[in-house]
Amino acid sequence: MDTSYHVIGLMSGTSLDGLDIAYFRLTYTNENWIYKILHTNTLTYSDILIESLRDAETSNGMELIRLHHAYGKYIGQQVHTFVQQHDIRPDFVASHGHTIFHQPEKHVSFQLGDGAYIAASAKFPVVCDFRTLDIALGGQGAPLVPIGDKLLFPEYDYCINLGGIANVSFSQNDKRLAFDICACNMLLNTLANSVGSAYDNNGEMAKSGSLQPDLLQQLNAPAYFAAPAPKSLGKEWVLEHSLKAIAAHQSSVPDKLHTTCHHIAFQIRQALPKLHDGQHRVLLTGGGAFNLYLVQLLQEYLGEQYSVDVPEPELVSFKEALIFAFLGVLRWRGEHNCLRSVTGAAQDNIGGSIYLC
Numbered sequence: 001m002d003t004s005y006h007v008i009g010l011m012s013g014t015s016l017d018g019l020d021i022a023y024f025r026l027t028y029t030n031e032n033w034i035y036k037i038l039h040t041n042t043l044t045y046s047d048i049l050i051e052s053l054r055d056a057e058t059s060n061g062m063e064l065i066r067l068h069h070a071y072g073k074y075i076g077q078q079v080h081t082f083v084q085q086h087d088i089r090p091d092f093v094a095s096h097g098h099t100i101f102h103q104p105e106k107h108v109s110f111q112l113g114d115g116a117y118i119a120a121s122a123k124f125p126v127v128c129d130f131r132t133l134d135i136a137l138g139g140q141g142a143p144l145v146p147i148g149d150k151l152l153f154p155e156y157d158y159c160i161n162l163g164g165i166a167n168v169s170f171s172q173n174d175k176r177l178a179f180d181i182c183a184c185n186m187l188l189n190t191l192a193n194s195v196g197s198a199y200d201n202n203g204e205m206a207k208s209g210s211l212q213p214d215l216l217q218q219l220n221a222p223a224y225f226a227a228p229a230p231k232s233l234g235k236e237w238v239l240e241h242s243l244k245a246i247a248a249h250q251s252s253v254p255d256k257l258h259t260t261c262h263h264i265a266f267q268i269r270q271a272l273p274k275l276h277d278g279q280h281r282v283l284l285t286g287g288g289a290f291n292l293y294l295v296q297l298l299q300e301y302l303g304e305q306y307s308v309d310v311p312e313p314e315l316v317s318f319k320e321a322l323i324f325a326f327l328g329v330l331r332w333r334g335e336h337n338c339l340r341s342v343t344g345a346a347q348d349n350i351g352g353s354i355y356l357c
């Protein structure tokens with residue numbers, strides 16, 4: 001018997017490009033999961049909200065709690081409006097929140113957007129706080145998408161998300177592995193923002209620049225890249241290493257964008273082990289998949305044995321929201337949604353807090 005869930009998935013990335021909100025049907029049939037994207041929207045953040053999210057890491061405790069509640073209320077209001085616009089009734093809402101801190105080695109990972117306030121404003125149950133249990137079990141609390149990649153996209157050898165941070169998920173020796181590779185849109189969008197653009201449209205500015213070998217060497221230098229998995233990156237690391245090196249380099253923005261794209265493509269190539277003979281299929285999603293120059297570079301770095309597949313724009317943009325909707329379904333069913341093979345936790349676990357309303 002088929003079992004279906006109708007879920008709203010919410011995702012806010014570290015690149016501050018807005019709140020992804022999407023409505024999905026997830027169905028378990030014949031021991032397989034299938035999905036359908038029903039409605040989607042990306043809500044651009046106001047300048048005031050962007051500033052609040054950007055400054056949250058340096059706020060005091062009282063301010064952070066107030067913002068946690070206010071942002072949760074904001075998310076809930078957006079869900080309420082979305083539900084009315086599309087005349088839908090989800091079973092529940094699954095929210096990743098907006099990451100402010102991620103330092104799992106210090107047992108710290110905090111996603112802004114209080115689930116109680118989301119539920120109170122949206123008037124629907126909410127599943128959120130997917131990372132804390134895994135960190136309590138000694139894991140990284142990240143990446144969280146691999147079980148979704150495994151069960152929803154089994155035809156691909158690698159699932160790569162080019163979000164604020166680029167990450168990869170793949171199966172090797174009957175074990176699912178995943179980790180953060182390097183900063184991606186956090187770097188590209190910061191550079192585009194510095195010349196008044198929200199992003200580098202199609203990678204045109206990057207394509208017009210020239211390679212800066214010394215900057216490329218600096219970007220590739222951190223020990224993180226050679227470290228074994230499990231591993232994950234936070235905004236703090238990116239600010240201290242990648243963004244600091246880019247800001248200090250004396251070159252034009254197009255040159256920095258060009259060099260950064262080479263850095264990203266190189267690190268992705270270094271991160272992908274050869275899994276078998278023959279063609280390797282790569283699913284590429286996230287905002288960076290719209291950067292035509294970066295995609296072109298990545299295909300060049302990977303070579304003919306790798307086939308890079310950029311799917312329809314809706315899946316490119318909303319795959320992470322889909323995955324968190326799916327993680328919410330697994331939590332709702334009381335099934336594992338976080339893998340120790342990925343995070344390094346003591347055990348597979350069922351992450352997520354549920355608020356009923």
